[in-house]
Amino acid sequence: MLVLSFGGPEGPDDVMPFLENVxxxxxxxxxxxxxxxxxxxxxxxxxPINQQNRDLIEALRPVLDVPVYWGNRNWHPFGEDTVRQMHADGVRKAAVFATSAFAGYSSCRQYYEDIKRISFEGGPELIKMRHYGEHPGFVAAMADHTRAALERLGRDDARLVFTAHSIPVTMAETAGPEGGLYEAQLRRSAELVSRALGRTEPWDLVWQSRSGPPQVPWLEPDVCDHLRKIEAPAVVLVPIGFVSDHMEVVYDLDTEARAVAAELGLPMERAATAGTHPRFVEMVRELMEEPEPVPCPLTCCPPPKRRPQA
Ligand SMILES: CC1=C(CCC(=O)O)c2cc3nc(cc4[nH]c(cc5[nH]c(cc1n2)c(C)c5CCC(=O)O)c(CCC(=O)O)c4C)C(CCC(=O)O)=C3C
Ligand SMILES: [Fe+2]
Structure with a gap:
């Protein structure tokens, strides 16, 4: 098993070189x-992403009966180096678990590109497993964590506000073979979590961590703008678009969105990410036992056209 992730800096001097890679x-x-x-x-x-990945791998080891390796796109341990090590260890074939649950260029296609880049003649065959944002294991873990957040808040009239990474609108429109799949999967997953809690109240899906040049439209509304507008007595933020605590979660939600809620006097809790929830860990084993997935068509989730920076 190869856990393929984004990577993140592990000290002050790593930050700029990491960001340049991204x-x-x-x-x-x-x-x-x-x-x-x-x-x-x-x-x-x-x-936080690296320790989260180390913890996930430790949790996977006793559950899987194969060796578990770890490689990243943007920081050490780089996928390239990991695959060389796998080859040296005699690995001929590996299932790839990407730490990203949904369709789209950044969340799916880019991991196929990574796999292509790090593969080499005579090296291990790398088989990416399917999207899992609607898998019962992921849903159960998120439902459990959302329930815990509602309990911490001590009230069940709180509105569930699901969040995911914003992406450029054109990227959202071309996600999946028929388009729109990133958002569609996120909405289905959010609905499954809400239903697993036995709730029938409406919920919201909003976006966070917008990047890119200002003239390029990205998915909206932003979570902070949304908090200023909603009429709810309390809010639980559910970072459904992230499988573990990333900088986007601890900064954009726990720092920025929390400050907005405090300013508004809005009681708010943030649900934990799937992380090492036992049902999520079990899901990885279940995915490995599925028949090999048919890879996405090459026309699916195309990379965005890069414009020169304004
Ligand atoms: C959909 C999506 C996911 C979820 C799927 C997945 O998990 O893969 C994700 C994850 C992550 N994104 C991360 C970090 C960054 N993403 C950036 C920039 C961008 N993200 C984008 C999208 C996504 N990103 C996009 C369209 C851009 C614009 C540039 C481009 O077209 O690529 C930038 C540049 C600076 C900025 O502008 O923010 C950084 C530093 C980290 C690591 C966090 C940590 O260290 O804990 C993680 C897990
Ligand atoms: Fe990102």
Whole structure:
């Protein structure tokens, strides 16, 4: 098993080189990059994502009967190095678990691109497992964590506000073979979580962590703008679009959105991410036992056209 992830810095000096890796050729304005660098620096230059991945791998080891490896796109341990190690260890074939649950360019296609880049002649055959945002294991873990957040808040009249990473509108329109699949899967997953809690009240799906140049439209509304507008007595934020605590969760939700809620006097709790919830860990084993998935068609989730930076 290869756990394939995004990667994140592990100290102050890693932050800029990591960010340069992330945005290479992506047209993200310099000001945005420096702003995000500050988010990382306010946490000592350490992203939570790496420890989350280490914890997940430790939780997977006793559940899977195969060795578990870890490789990233943007930081050490790089996928390239991990696959060389797998080859040296005699691995000929591996299931790939991408730490991203939904369709779309950033969340799915880019992991296929990673697999292609890190594969080599005579090296292990890497088979990416399917999207799992609607899998009963993921849903059960998120429902459990949402229930716990409602309990911490001590009231069940709170509105559930699901959040996911915003993406450019054109990227959302071309997600999946027929388009719109990123948002459609997120809505279905949110509905499943809400139903698992026995709730019939309406919920919201909103977006966070917008990047890119300002003239390019991204999915809206932003979670902070949404909090200012909703008429709800209390809110539970459910980061359904993230499988573990990322900088986007601890900064954009726990720091920024929390400050907005405090300013509004709005009681708010943030549900935990799937992380190492036993049902989520079990899901990975179940995915491995499924027949090999048919890879997405190459026309699905195309990379966005890169415009020169304004
Ligand atoms: C859909 C989606 C996911 C979820 C799917 C998945 O999990 O893969 C995700 C995850 C993540 N994104 C991450 C970090 C960043 N994403 C950036 C930029 C961007 N993200 C985008 C989308 C997504 N991103 C997009 C369309 C861009 C614009 C540039 C481009 O077209 O690529 C930038 C540049 C600075 C900025 O502008 O924010 C950073 C630093 C981290 C690590 C966090 C940590 O360290 O804990 C993680 C897990
Ligand atoms: Fe991102």
């Amino acid at each position: 945005v290479r050729g992506r047209g993200v304005p310099r000001e945005r990059l420096l702003e995000v660098a500050e988010h990382y620096q306010s946490f000592g230059g350490v992203s």
